[in-house]
Structures are given as structure tokens and as C-alpha cells.
Amino acid sequence: MTARAAASTQRRSCPGRPSALVASAAAKHRRLQGTARLLVGVLVGGALAVALSSCFSAPPQIISLEPNRGSTSVPADSTVRVVFDRAVAHASVVGRFSVIATPTTAQTVSPAIPGCDFSTVFAAATTAPCWIHWLDPQPGFELIHQGAVFRPATRYTFTLAGGFADAQGDRNDLDHHWDLTTAAAPLVSASTPADRGSDVAVDTRLAVSFSAPMDAPSTAGAIALLPVVPGTRVVRNLNDHSRFVILPGQMLAPRTTYSISVGGSARGEDEQFVGLPTVVRFTTGARLESTHAVVLAGLAAEDPTQVMLPALAPAAPGEPSAAPVVLTAPRCALAIGCGAVASGTPLLTYTAAAVSPDGSHVAVVVRNVTARTSSLQVIDTIDGAVLEDLPAGTLPSWSPDGAQLAFATPTGVDLLDLRSGAVSAVAAQTSLVAPPLWVKTTTLVLSTAASATTPAAVELVNRQLQARYSLPGAPGASIAAAVSPGGARIALGTATGGVLVVPAPGAPGSAQTLAGHLQPLGFAGEGTLVAVNTSSAAAQLLRISVVGGDTTVVVLGAGTTDLSSVRVAPDGRRLVCLAVDAHGVRQAYVASADGSGELAMTRFLSGGLEARSVGFSD
Template sequence: MQFDRAVVPGSVSGRFTVSPSIPNCDVSTAFTAPADAPCRIRWLSGNSEFVLQHPGAILLPDQQYTFTLRGGFRDPVGAVNTVDHSWFLTTAGAPMVRAVNPADGSAGVPVDSPLTIDFNSGMAAATTEPAIHLDPPVPGTRVIPNTKDHSRFMVLPGHLLISGIPYRLSVDRTATDLHGQALAAGVSASFTTGGLSPGGHGVVLAAANPQGATEIIVTSLSAVEDGLPIATETALAAPSCAVHSGCGIAAAGAPLYTYTSAILSPDHRWLAVVEQDQTVPGAPSTLVVLDAAAGAIRTAISGAALPSWSPGGSLLAYQQGSSVRIYRPADGRTTQLPDGDALVAPPAWGPASELLVLNSMTSSGSASEPHVELADTLVGARYALPGVSGPATAPVVSPDGTLVALYRTGTSRGTWLAGVGASSAPPRRLDPNLTPLGFTDPGTLVALAAPPGGNPAIVRVSISGDEQIALPGIPGAPSAPVVVVSPSGRQLAYLARAPSGRVNAYVENADGSNPTALTAFTSGTFDAVSVTLTG
């Protein structure tokens, strides 16, 4: 309340009333109440105005209050104001839940879908976050307020939900708005889960110590809305040794196995994971294929590694011993290519799921060197890449399947382009200082440029004329960053060290715009050790 001049505070005390009374607030004592009282009167501007502060006395919702100051108060020189003053205030209604996503009764909700709650007013995070519950509870679940819209919250389960299970998302009345007003009524919505969400995903291997990756995290490639982070949820977590004396060579508390690779099929149905046993020295790796949503194991293949999904997700190529095998999860059938040199990297598929480009290591002779060869999965044959001999590595296939880009060493050093399939284009060197990373379209290559005496950079290259456009630098990335190109060619993913000191995974558009964190590991948690993309 403001006066036209300073007044004597003692002449006001006892003349100020509120009707109806404010719960937990006695205005007759508010003029002398301490600073931590539920309500108190604070004088300002040399006693020419006062404010009723009531942090612990919340006004009732949708209520008209009458404030009255009876006449008889005076100024310091003794002039008395004899007029009664009254004014009215009507409070807003109690906050309400405007929408819950997924809505009550929804079925087939993606197991990795972020859950959102929309209120009709800004809500206090301190009271709203603990008032939101997901049942059955999922360990590690977080409630995240939208940083740009305080009326919206996201529930991010700590683990992928289980397919085919009914869940309930609820909000208790203990949630309050930014003014301390409690929710008008609690709300709950029940839903049933289905498979993984459509669209692109990132798969990140995370390690908490040098022993290796112990968590596999599935992420979306964009935030559900502005002001919220990208949804990240744990798909698999390696168990730890619970025996005090240890489990084989694994000490108590150490992981029983670690993950060396994880890739999601393009149809989002299957997850291929390579596990390394940590309890037995020299144990072979195991390739496990799981239903990505349900977590059920489809097959486990001892001694297998370097998995690679076909573009449609119906076939999985991998190495086992000296052979490359093709697994079909739909019916469990496996075919085998002729034995040959062992792979040094996962096979690269052509767009029709027939061509495989193999990066192999010569096993004969005293000196081993990598080379590139082709395989036809329909006829079951391995053969040399026409016109290309000698050491080579890093092969990638163009989206139309007519070109293979690869890096050759020695006197032929640099990125070369070789025609395959229906193309009869002879091999040609594109640039001596490039290492191919992937195609964004049939005419554009993403590559690592390392000019002599210069700094490495990620560039987009026109394969028709070797015109190069450098992409923006990656803060926190190593001098020669490892960059992954999505199968669609629209996005790039990479690892970089965040200000927290932890290595995180990031995604950006193929032109280098809109860099976004896929993970947000902080000090004392994990480091991202690899990232792959689908979509």
C-alpha cells in the first residue's frame, strides 16, 4: 500500500485487516513479525508504503479478498487521515494439469518415448518434480522442467520401458505453482507400451572406468520440444560381481562383462551387442542379438564380433573366426561367405542389401596390411575390388551403391573412388589428404582432411571436382575426431570432451549446423566411448 507521504507505522498497525483471513497469517501481528514468519508487513520508501509478504501463507484459489485500512492513522507531524480505505483482490484458480502425454488409455506407446505433463500455469520445480510418479517405478527416472516454459515437464525413465507392460503416470496434489498454490486435483494416465519409436536413434557406449563400457544408452536425435534435452535411456547395463572374493579374475564390484559394440537395426526392432567376458582371461567375445524393445535374446554367438546391419534391418553381417556370416533374425537362419582374411572393421552394406564391402587384414606373409574387398551375399562370393590393389582402409559406399570411397596408403596415398555394381567407373584418386567418413548424398562425401603441416578438419567434398567446404570445428574433440555419418546422410555424430571433463556424444546436421548433446555425463559419472546412428 502506498501513501502520499510518510506515516507513523504504529498508527497503521491494528487498523489494517483482511477478510476473509489468509490461512496461517495474522495481520494484526504481521507488523512486528520476524523475517522468517509465514507473513509479515515490510515498510518501504521511508515509511511511505508497506508490503504484505506471505511466503508461508498462501491465498485461497478463486477467492475474493477485501483489504481495509481504517481511518485514524497519522503522519509524523500529527496530521490524521480519518477516511476508511478498502480495496478488493480476486485470486486466480488453482493450477491444473492441462494434458498428459501419453493420454490415458494409450496403447503401443514407444518404450523410449519421453513422457510429458503440461500444466495451465508455471509450476515450481521443487514441489512439482517429486509430485510426479511413474508406476511401476523405473530406477534412475528423472523429472525435468522445461527451461523455457515452466508449465511443462518431461519424465525421462532411467531405463527403456518394458514392451507390453501397463504403466501409470501420475501427478499428486502436492505440486504447486510458482506462487505456492497447490494443484486443484491429482491426475493420472495409464498406458501400455509397444516397440521403439520411429525415426533416427543414437546408440552410445558409456564407461565409468578403464575396464570398458558397462552401459548401452539409446537416444533420440532431437529434443521433443524446445527447452528440453534429448531423451536418453539406458537399454542395457552390465552386472557387477557381487561375491566378496571376486568372480574369476573380476574383483568384487567389477563388471562381469563389458560392451565393445552396439548397433540398432534400421527398422528399430533389433539390437546387436558384442560382449566381452571379464571373468575369464582370453575369453572370446559374444555377439548377442536382442529384441530392442522387449530385451529378449534372439541369439548369442560365441566368438563373433564386428556386426553390421543391412539397410532394411533384416540381415546382420558379422565376423566369426576367418569367415563372414549373415544372420537373419526373422527366422534365425545363418549363411556363410567363403573363408578369407579376417576383418578389421564392420562390413559396409550396399543399399540393396546384396553388396558387402569388407575391410580385411592380409594374414599371409611376414607383414600384415589392410585391404578392401567385395562380397556378394546372394551368391556367397568374396572377390577383389576391381582396379584396386595394395593396402587400403576406411571403405564407405555411396547411397546409390555405385561408388566405394576408400583410403589408400603408400604411393597411392589418399581417398580414392571406385565404381561397383552397375558402375564401370575406373578407380580415381579424389584427394591425397582426405580420409572418407561417409556420404551425405551420391555426390557429396564427408571426410577428414589432414593437409601436410595443417590442422585436421572435417570437410564436405564434392566428388565431381574435389570442392571442399570445412565444417565448424568441434570444441573438445580430439585433433583427429572420429565422426559417424548417419545412414540417411543428414546427420553427423561425434565424441567430444565437455566442460565437465567427461566425454559426451553429440549430433549435428550434415552441414555442421545445430550441434546438440546426445548425452550429458557430468563429473564422476561416465565417458562416452562410441556412438552409432540409425535413420
């Protein structure tokens, strides 16, 4: 029998219970020994880890730089920010932060940042040109230097020298270097008109564009128009801060050389001065390029004393329209007064005005305060010359081509032919209750007043046929309010407060009565009338389909609008109105015929002039 077999036999022959106890005790002993060895290993490993961590703890590190290392086209006032992975002792950083500068076209410059003293930057007050702001509780700091900006087109190398430490005294002894390159100085990139431009319109939109966004006050102050035009303003575009528009206070003089100068005091939004002063020269012609409305303005306690011709659209979105002044009434300059006129009060006032469709002429009713007389003056808006002075003329109305002016006189209705200068009678012994209207260039529509022998009526005067007759279908005592842009329809306000739209002579169609109490204002196209609905509690401005009667409310949201002041452009595409702005000043506004895109045409300030009327050719 083998030894293994014997042993097996012996275990089988022995009692099972005592043998199991012996085996269990041995196994337990072995387990206790293993556990003890494991505990000793853990304790020894932990002690070793603590010892190693204390010997090899990491120093504080830079984890973020702004601007990033190697950044280019950095704005001149950019804040330089350094962020650590943990809080550092402020005192350990002081004196270790420095910078050198290398222009891209020259030797090293000293000082690197003009006006910034790096030896005192950590102790500088917040009012200093440059100072350090700690980012607590974020671990880091930033250099703020808006009063001492970077040089343009310069490579800056910043250094944070080794030796800065955290609160536990762990110190980073490495020198850290990083660089950035600043943007070039801003320059004039474009102008309107271009340099050496010729035959420039006297109402041209003047503008200067830069290569970068510019600071509004300094740049506006650095731009000048010469020769000086009184009342000129320089305004930054709200949407494009690199563009500045020059708004002359008057029309430019024809056939004159002007210059727009941009001085070196202009600064970018990053406080960097313009790199090169610039002068743009141009010569005007004898023409206009924009369409205009006409505005009468005056002080609150006076009749209008100023005539303006604002453009109906700005040169670019985000900027105001030009509103040149054509006439300004003289005032009494004598301390003792000028006859019945007190010192400082106007000698003339303006009671009505109409601008020709092309803007080249304006007809103004001028009242002489001292003589107590009035006349209708026709003024060339290009050169400012008074072409005609028509005694007692009122209610001016321009023909669609701007070549003729119809107006009322005490003895009837006359017509001025601008080409010949001849004045002829249109309707003798006729009084008008509204300005004459034009159907194309040949027919006048007259709203006559009642006399002792004839009732009020709407009459037509055909200049080609030398014929005068009542407008077919026009109710008695109605007033002709508007003619459609193509001359196909005439809108009449009836004595009962309604509106009747009738076809013009020779035009197809039939008369259309519009429902409701309406005040007709003008046509936005051949089939759409703009009117004020006066039948509701709150008046509404409406666009009304002449044939279908469908209506759309026109909402004008700029200020508190005077709906009775609304006038529609002869082409039907725009409307103008008066409204009181947020400062309580009455301004003139322009909008598309559907009310969209409303913009202020005037910018009067509190306590000064305000818009008193706005209109077009009649």
C-alpha cells in the same frame, strides 16, 4: 469665451517650465499611492494564502496499488504493494492494514491467507511466512507472503483503515478498500500418451503438461511412473515451464499397462499446489517409434559396462532425449572375488555395438572376463531377449533394412538372416580391418587385411549373383569408410592419408580424388562427404562437395569434441560424437549434419559413468 477655452488660454500664456514641474509632482504622487496600495494588497494576499493553506493542507494519499484494483488471475505469491504520494509515519500504518477473502464458490474463509497473521505482519521477521517490507526511500510498503500464499480462485478485499499520517501530522481519515481475484489452482492439462492410450511404443516420449508454469523440484518429485522403471528421471522443459518430461531409464516392457501419477505435492511457480491429483494410464504395444544411436558407457578405469540407445531427438525443444539402458554388465558380488575377477568388478564388458536402423535390434560384442572369451549377441530391444549368441563374432554391421547382420569371425565373414535365424558364410578365410559396409541390401563392401598370399584390398560381395570381386579403382591397402545414403558412392581412405570417392557398382560417375589429408567419416547426402582434415595444425571437421571439392567447416561447440569419434547417421541427416563437457565428463552428443542444433544425449555425472563410444548400425 468658454471656461475650457479660458483655461487653455491660461495654460498657454503661463511659463512652460513651472507648469511642467507642477504636473510631474502630481503624477509622481499618484504613482506612489498606487504602489503603496499594490504592496498592501500583496502582503494581505500572501498572509491570507498562508492562512488558507494552513487551514486546508492535503493529507497523504495512495497513488499506486499493485496488483491493480480489480485485478484477476493474480498469482498466489504476488506481492501486495501500496505507494503513497509522500512519506508516511510507519507507526501510523501499523494495525490499519487488513484483508478478507471470499472464495468464488463458498462463504468467507478465515484465515484469509493461510499461515499469515496480519496482527503481527508489520513486526514479523523476513524469515516469517508473511511480513511487511517498507519501500524507503520510496513512500510505501509491500506485503511479502511467499511462505503463506493466496488461496486459489478467491476474491481478496484489502483495507487500509483511515488514520495514517505523514511526518507533519497531516492525517488521512478515510478507509481505503480494494480487491483482487487470484488464479485458479494449476491442473494437468495434457499428457503424452493420452489417458487410456493403447499400443504405445516402448520408447515413447512421456510427458505431462500443466495449465500454469510449475516449480521444478516439487513437481518433478510428485510425478511417478508405475510400475517403477529403474533409472527414470523427470525433467522440466527449459523453454516451457508448464511441461515435464519423464525419461525412463530402460525401454518400457511391451504389452504392459503403466500409469503416470501426479501427486498433490506438485506446486506452481507461484507456490500454489496443484488443484487435483491426476493419474494417466496407458498400455504399451510391441514397437518402437524413434530412431536411436548406440552408446557404450563405462567407468574411467574400466572397459564399457553399459549399452544405451539414446533417441536422436527430444520430444520437444528445451528438454533432453531419453537414453534407455539396454544392457548393464553384472559385477562380482562375492567378498572373496569370482575367480580371477575381484569383488565389485564387472564380470562382462562390452567392446562394440551396432543398432539396427529401426532400433528394434542391437548387436553387442560381449567379453566374458572370467572365461576370457567373447561373443556377438543379438538382442531384441523391445522385449530384451537375446536372439543369437555368436561365438567370437566381431565388427557387426546391419543391412539398411535391418533384416541382416554381417560380422567377422576368426574364420571369415558371416551373415545372419534375422528372419530365418540362419547364419551363412560370406567370405571364408578373410580377415577384416574395418566393419563391413552395405550397398543397399544385396552387396557387401569388405576391407580385407593382407595375408601371406594376398595384399590388403577392398572387395565386393554380391549376394544375389554370388559373386566376389575387387572394387574397381580402389587403390591397394585402402579402407572402405562409408557408403552414401542412396548407395551410389563409396568413400575410401587411402594408405597415403587421402580420400578417393568411387561410384558403387552399377552407379554412374567416375572416381573423385579429394585434396588434402582426410579421414572420411560418412556421407551427408549423395554428393557431400563428412571428413576430418588432419593436414592442418588443428584438425577440422569438414563437409566436402565430392564433385566440386568445395569445403565447409562444421563447428561442434558443445564441450571439447573428439573429432575421431564423429559418426554420420545412415540417412546422412545427423551426426553423433563424443565430447568432454564443462565438468570434465565425456558425453555423447547429436547434431544436424551441418553441426547445428547440437544436444547432449547422455547426462553422466562426475565420478561415474562416461560415454566411451557412440555410433549407428556399423
